[in-house]
Amino acid sequence: MVTNKKPKGKKGSLVAIVAGIETEQVIEQVSKIDLKKRQAVIEITLDMANSMKLIAKKCFPKATQVTDCFTHSFYYNFGIRDTASLNSCTKTSLRSVTRN
Structure with missing residues (x-):
């Protein structure tokens, strides 16, 4: 989309x-x-x-x-994803935002 x-x-x-x-x-x-x-x-x-x-x-x-890490955060909160996915997602987002 x-x-x-x-x-x-x-x-x-x-x-x-x-x-x-x-x-x-x-x-x-x-x-x-x-x-x-x-x-x-x-x-x-x-x-x-x-x-x-x-x-x-x-x-x-x-x-x-x-x-966008929303989906991964959502799954993490329900215990479906492991913490490594969320941690890498958060680091990626912070790098993307701070580059500007």
Whole structure:
């Protein structure tokens, strides 16, 4: 799902919804968005999946990647994930935020 924060949830917030989980398939679909518009993206929020990082890097080359740890924190709180996942997630997020 590709969204735009500027409209604050109103008309124009939803940019694209791409069906599928295959990296190349998602890259192909997102690449249909004009390159100038994709290069104008400043920040992209993604989960910890390596496939998401690859998609972000190829489709939005100038954007800063910020890792969203909500899902991992949620699972951790319910004892489903181990502490190593949460700790690495927290460190990644802090690095991403402090770079700015």
